[in-house]
Amino acid sequence: MIPQNLFFRLKAKTAKLATALAVIVCLLSSLTVGLAAPAPSPITVLPIDQAKFVVGQTFDFLVEVKDATSADIQVTVNGTAADKYFGKAAAAKLDGSLASYRINQVAFKNPGKLEIAVKAGGTSRTVKYEAVNNVAPKRAKNVILFIGDGMSLPARQMARILSKGITEGKYNDLLEMEKMSNMSLITTSGYDSLVTDSANSASAYATGHKSVVNAMGVYADSTKDPFDDPKVENIVELAKRTKGMATGIVSTANITDATPAAMVAHTRRRAEQNFIAESMLDPAHRPDVILGGGSRHFLPMSTPGSKRTDQKNLVEDFKKLGYSFSGTKSELLATPASASKLLGLYQLDNLNVYIDREMLKTPSVLGGFNDQPNLMNMTQKAIDVLSKNPNGFFLMVEGASIDKQLHVLDWQRATYDTIEMDKAVGIAKTFAKKNGDTLIIIVADHSHGASITGTYHELDGKKGREAVRTYADSVWPTFEDNNKDGFPDDPNPDITLAVQFANHPDFNADYRFKAEPTVPAIMAKDKAVANPQTTGEFQPGNIPASDPSEVHSADDIVLNADGPGAEYFNGVMDNTEVFFAMVRALGLDGKRGLK
Incomplete structure (x- = not known):
């Protein structure tokens, strides 16, 4: 039997423990409530919270209130x-239960914090x-922005291995884009989702503002209309309005595709390519140089x-405005030296990739477009024309099919296109070395989940996953570049890279180069299945079965920069900061020419 005095002491301690436990439970409960996501506000303000502006940069201001009665x-x-x-004056209206308050084409005329x-x-x-008006200590006359679409860090490394080679663990050289003075990691998410697309991410570079998937140059409102969303002034418009600069967009994609379009256009839906063209x-954002694919628009x-x-013929409309038009590489190279404006469209849709365009030249793949320029041709011609403007120029150059091939x-096709873009960077x-007044930026817009596991070969009879060589077995690849142009002679040597993907549909993996472009999966009864025309080990997909292609990843991407203003880039930075770096380097005064 427990002594009475001990019993009461135990009872008291038990009571205290129960009280302490109750307090802990209450604290945990309140902590859980504190950590819970706040209920969404019925009020939407666009631009969004924490938005940053260049002083004088124009934008449309919009407030929407859901479930409103007035x-x-x-x-x-x-x-x-x-x-x-x-x-x-503001335009206020009530449409059903959605009230809105809107003022278009406004700007902040002084730097500072705003509430x-x-x-x-x-x-x-x-x-x-926040509104800013920072100016670099040494200004740039020109800015050339290179965007390797989907060019993740492993994509760069694949290009470095194939283009420069590696000897006893040390690379024989670095890529041109890697030999720059400044480097930064760039985060890529939009304001709607963790993983972005090319329209939204390129729009962040062009405007300094976040947007949503499929949108460019706008904040997304609640309407279905893809053309009424509140706009934000982009780099091309700002450069033209404030300084009379020349501007250009160059891409190996359809020139109305997401990345080049984001430099000039304003729409909620990137698929509106006829409108974009x-x-x-x-004239507010008409580039002086437009070179790429996409004549079909x-x-x-x-x-x-x-x-x-x-029946609109936009090619003729551009010609009437004084543009020299070229539809082939030969015509581009023959452009008169006196030309001050260029329109070049070299495929109905995207240009063929480097391997197919410059090396294999398979007629069925080229589809009759047998004389397409490469990215080096287009970049050189764009610089030649734009540099005539005494006020300087802004040029965006996109290596588009790095993304499309991943x-x-x-x-392999993605890697050769990465090398091609690096040659354009060179x-x-x-040009920049001769003049000393040009800021060059090289960056991706988002990443892909490709990774180099090791090397792959079947020299000992092994195939499939057993022929993937890891650690000490990952002997050096045997790519050869006999003419030393940076492009390996054969994309399919005996020992190649073992590249694997973190985010793929069902497909058959054989690790080998395909002589013709081949899709990994096709849709069958609303489900992506491995392409039956391919062979190799079956790899079950790890993304929703509704998607027949590999998808973007949320990984940070690498930026390199050199020239006046490059010192802005260091550490981890948001993708919107690329815009502010360019404006700072050029010393653009947003109040100049402001109506």
């Missing part, structure tokens, strides 16, 4: 009514902005291969 929305900027602050306060009915919300005629619908739904698990560096 259009009475009160908005202040640093305590002043928004319409009075911006000097423009936007919104009241609607019984709800309120506050967001914060026509919008390039707008510029030619009237009566032309075979056209994707237009009208989507179909064709790392051309830009030669």
